[in-house]
Amino acid sequence: MSNEIAPALCELGNSQSLPLPTRIAFIGNYLPRQCGIATFTTDLCTAIAQEFGEERLFAIPVNDPGGDYQYPERVRLELEQEDVSSYERGADFLNFNGNDLVCLQHEYGIFGGPAGSHILALLRKLRMPIVTTLHTVLREPNPDQMANLREIARISDRIVVMSQHAVDLLEEIYDVPASKIDLIPHGVPDLPFNDPNYFKDRFNVEGQSVLLTFGLLSPNKGIENVLRALPAILRENADVVYIISGATHPHVRRSEGEAYRTGLTELASSLGVSEHVIFDNRFVSNEELMEHVGAADIYITPYRQEAQVVSGTLAIAFGAGKAIISTPYWHAKELLADERGIIVPFDDPASIAESVNILLANDALRHQMRKRAYLYSRGTTWKMTAQAYMATFQRARSERMSRPRPAPRDAETIALDRLPFLNTSHLFAMTDDTGILQHAIYSLPNNSEGYTTDDNARALIVANALNASPLSSSVEYETLSCRYMAFLWLAFRHDTGRFRNFLSYGRTWLEETGSEDSHGRALWAIGTVLGTSSHVGLRGAAGRMFQAAAASSLTFSSPRAWAFSVLGMQAYLDWFPGDRLIQGWRNVLANRLLSIFDQTRGNNWYWFEKHLSYSNARLPQALLLAGWKSSNRRMVEAGTESLRWLLAEQHRESDSVFVPVGSMGFAAGSKKERFDQQPVEACATVSACMTAHQISGEQSWLDEAGVAFRWFLGENDLQVPLYDAATGGCRDGLHPDRVNENQGAESTLSFLMALLELRGLELSNETQQLSEMSASL
The missing domain is CATH 1.50.10.10 (Glycosyltransferase)
Incomplete structure (x- = not known):
C-alpha cells in the first residue's frame, strides 16, 4: 500500500478491540437515482454489507422534486428534498429506531434550502454519532455554503474526505480540526489488471485504440475539448475511437434538455470526426461500466474547473489500471502525481492530442503508467474502503463514549433546584x-x-x-x-x-x-x-x-x-x-x-x-x-x-x-x-x-x-x-x-x-x- 494511502486506513488497526456498530443509517442519494452520490452511497453500503453483514445497515435517500424511484429493500425511509418537515421526521425515525450511528453523504445540491441547509434540521435533532463524508469542499464558498459546512462539521463526530487537498481546505478555510478528519480515498472495484482488447468486441471496436470518458454529462465536463483534439489525434492514429458513456445529468436535462449532447454531436460532425465518436446515452449498471472501463486504452477527464476534490469516475478508471489524461482539477493532480497519469492544461485540445499520441506511440510508457496507477490503488478497493469506514464508525462511537455531548433538547425540562413532586x-x-x-x-x-x-x-x-x-x-x-x-x-x-x-x-x-x-x-x-x-x-x-x-x-x-x-x-x-x-x-x-x-x-x-x-x-x-x-x-x-x-x-x-x-x-x-x-x-x-x-x-x-x-x-x-x-x-x-x-x-x-x-x-x-x-x- 502506498505511503500516501496508508494513513487513511491506519485507524483500522487501532479499532479492532472496539465493538462494531450494530445499526448504521446511510443518508444520501441512492440508486436508481442517477447521480454520482447515489452511485457512491450504493457502492459503499454494498461493500459494508458484504464485509460486515447486510443486517447492519439501511439507507435513507433524498428524492428530488418530481423524483419517483423504485428503491431496493435496503432503503427504509425517503426524504423529500424541498420539504424540511421530512428531514425533521427523518430525525425522529432515526432516534426512535435504536440506530448506533448515521453516515451522511454530503453534497450541497442534493438537500433543500439555501446551500442544502435543510439537512441541518435532521442533524441537529439526532442523538447518535454522525460521520459525514464531504463530496465537495470549496475554496471560495459563499456565505451560506460556509455556514452550512461549518455547522455540519461541528455537529458531526467525524468528517471523511477523499483527498489530502480536501483535508487542507477544511483546516485552512473552514477551521475544522485535523483530529476530526479522516482521509479515506474513493473506493474502487477490485478488478484484475486486464488487457483492454479483452472487452473491445462488446463495443464493436476490435483492433482500435479506445479513448473513454464516462459519467453524467454536463457542460463543465469539457468533452468538447477532446472532440477538438481528435483531428490531430487521428492524423497520427487513424484507428482511434472516442467513447462518451453516460446520460445527461438529470438536473441539466430538466433545465436545458439535451442541448449539451446535441452541441457535442454537432461539433463532432463539423470537425469531421463523427465516425470516430460513440455516444452511449445511458446511465449504465456497474457491470456495464466495468466493461466500458475495461475496453479503454486511455481514460480522459477533461473537466473545465479545478474546484473538484473528488471524482468518482477518475477513481474507478485509476483503480482499473488505466492510462489517464486529465486536466488539473484538485483530485486529479493528487491522484496522478509521480507519473501515475498525465496532466494537461484546462481547455487545451492541443495538449490533449499531444498526450494521447505520445501514449499510443509508446506502449512501454503507457503500460508503466497503468501499472503504477494499479498498484497505488490496491489500498482503495471497496473491501478496504468498507474496513476503513467501519474503523471510523468505531472511532466516532468510542469518542462519543469518552466525550459525550448534550443530547438535543426536547420540550421536557425539570427544575434542578428543588425536588420533584411525588408521582407514583x-x-x-x-x-x-x-x-x-x-x-x-x-x-x-x-x-x-x-x-x-x-x-x-x-x-x-x-x-x-x-x-x-x-x-x-x-x-x-x-x-x-x-x-x-x-x-x-x-x-x-x-x-x-x-x-x-x-x-x-x-x-x-x-x-x-x-x-x-x-x-x-x-x-x-x-x-x-x-x-x-x-x-x-x-x-x-x-x-x-x-x-x-x-x-x-x-x-x-x-x-x-x-x-x-x-x-x-x-x-x-x-x-x-x-x-x-x-x-x-x-x-x-x-x-x-x-x-x-x-x-x-x-x-x-x-x-x-x-x-x-x-x-x-x-x-x-x-x-x-x-x-x-x-x-x-x-x-x-x-x-x-x-x-x-x-x-x-x-x-x-x-x-x-x-x-x-x-x-x-x-x-x-x-x-x-x-x-x-x-x-x-x-x-x-x-x-x-x-x-x-x-x-x-x-x-x-x-x-x-x-x-x-x-x-x-x-x-x-x-x-x-x-x-x-x-x-x-x-x-x-x-x-x-x-x-x-x-x-x-x-x-x-x-x-x-x-x-x-x-x-x-x-x-x-x-x-x-x-x-x-x-x-x-
Whole structure:
C-alpha cells in the first residue's frame, strides 16, 4: 500500500478491540437515482454489507422534486428534498429506531434550502454519532455554503474526505480540526489488471485504440475539448475511437434538455470526426461500466474547473489500471502525481492530442503508467474502503463514549433546584395482581419479561417508605406493600432457605434457586418491613421469612449480597436491637467486607474488589452502617475512605456532574467504562451519602447526594432528564448518544427510593425548623 494511502486506513488497526456498530443509517442519494452520490452511497453500503453483514445497515435517500424511484429493500425511509418537515421526521425515525450511528453523504445540491441547509434540521435533532463524508469542499464558498459546512462539521463526530487537498481546505478555510478528519480515498472495484482488447468486441471496436470518458454529462465536463483534439489525434492514429458513456445529468436535462449532447454531436460532425465518436446515452449498471472501463486504452477527464476534490469516475478508471489524461482539477493532480497519469492544461485540445499520441506511440510508457496507477490503488478497493469506514464508525462511537455531548433538547425540562413532586403513577402501572413487572417498552409494562424477586424486593422497600411518609399517606400504598410481600413469600423456598428470582408472566418459576444478590435484596426488604412497618400482617410474614432466610447469607461469596444482607439485618436490628444472633451475623458479613477492602486497597485503588461493577455504593454504605451501629471505628473509616474514592471516580473531570460507572464496569488499571449509566448507581450513591451524613453530620455528604440525585433530573453527560415527570417513571439509563427510553422497574424504583430519602430529610429539616421557631416564641 502506498505511503500516501496508508494513513487513511491506519485507524483500522487501532479499532479492532472496539465493538462494531450494530445499526448504521446511510443518508444520501441512492440508486436508481442517477447521480454520482447515489452511485457512491450504493457502492459503499454494498461493500459494508458484504464485509460486515447486510443486517447492519439501511439507507435513507433524498428524492428530488418530481423524483419517483423504485428503491431496493435496503432503503427504509425517503426524504423529500424541498420539504424540511421530512428531514425533521427523518430525525425522529432515526432516534426512535435504536440506530448506533448515521453516515451522511454530503453534497450541497442534493438537500433543500439555501446551500442544502435543510439537512441541518435532521442533524441537529439526532442523538447518535454522525460521520459525514464531504463530496465537495470549496475554496471560495459563499456565505451560506460556509455556514452550512461549518455547522455540519461541528455537529458531526467525524468528517471523511477523499483527498489530502480536501483535508487542507477544511483546516485552512473552514477551521475544522485535523483530529476530526479522516482521509479515506474513493473506493474502487477490485478488478484484475486486464488487457483492454479483452472487452473491445462488446463495443464493436476490435483492433482500435479506445479513448473513454464516462459519467453524467454536463457542460463543465469539457468533452468538447477532446472532440477538438481528435483531428490531430487521428492524423497520427487513424484507428482511434472516442467513447462518451453516460446520460445527461438529470438536473441539466430538466433545465436545458439535451442541448449539451446535441452541441457535442454537432461539433463532432463539423470537425469531421463523427465516425470516430460513440455516444452511449445511458446511465449504465456497474457491470456495464466495468466493461466500458475495461475496453479503454486511455481514460480522459477533461473537466473545465479545478474546484473538484473528488471524482468518482477518475477513481474507478485509476483503480482499473488505466492510462489517464486529465486536466488539473484538485483530485486529479493528487491522484496522478509521480507519473501515475498525465496532466494537461484546462481547455487545451492541443495538449490533449499531444498526450494521447505520445501514449499510443509508446506502449512501454503507457503500460508503466497503468501499472503504477494499479498498484497505488490496491489500498482503495471497496473491501478496504468498507474496513476503513467501519474503523471510523468505531472511532466516532468510542469518542462519543469518552466525550459525550448534550443530547438535543426536547420540550421536557425539570427544575434542578428543588425536588420533584411525588408521582407514583408508573409504579401502579407496572404492578399487577402478582407483583411489579420487570421491564417496560417505553412506559408500557412488558408482560413477556415477567417478574423478579430483585424488583419486588426494591418495590417493597419503596412501598414501605411510601406508607411511612406523611407526604404520601394512602391505603393504596399499603395494598402495594402486601402485594410485593406476597410475591416474596411465593419466591421463598422454606425447604432450602433460599429465594427464587425469575418468574414468567405465566406464573412459572424459571429457576430453582435465585442469585445470591437477589436473596440479599429480599432480606433487605423484609428487614426494612420489620424495622419500620406497623402493619401486623406484613410484619408477621416478614418475621417468618427473615428468620428462615437470614442464615443463608452467611454461605454467600458475593460482596453485594453481603452488603444487601447487612442493610436488611441492620433495619431489623433497629427494631430488635437486642437480637444477639442477628447482631453476630451482621458483624460476620460486615467484617468480610472490611477484610476484602483491606486486602485489595492500595495503589490509588481504594475498593473492595479489583473491579467496579454495579450497585457499587451499597458496599461502603453497609460498612458505614454496621460500623456505626456496632461502634467499630475501623469499619466507619474504611466505609468513609471507600465512599470518598468512589465519589471521586464518579465525577466528571471538569466539574461536579455525577458520572456513574458504566454497566460494563472496569477493572483496576483499565480504562473506565463510562456507559451505559444506570439509575441504580445514582440511587445507591444517594443512599450511601445520606448514611455518611447521618453518621458524621458533614454537609458535604448531603451536597454529594444532591449531585447524584440531579443526575436523574438532567444534570448528566447528555443534559437530559431520566425522570419522566408525566408518567412518574424513570428511563433505564444513559447511552453515549441518547437516553434509553424504556421505563423499567429497577430504574423507576431507584428514582423513587432516592426521592423518598431526600424528601424524608427535607421533611425532617422542616419539622426541626418549626420546633425551633415554636421554642423561640
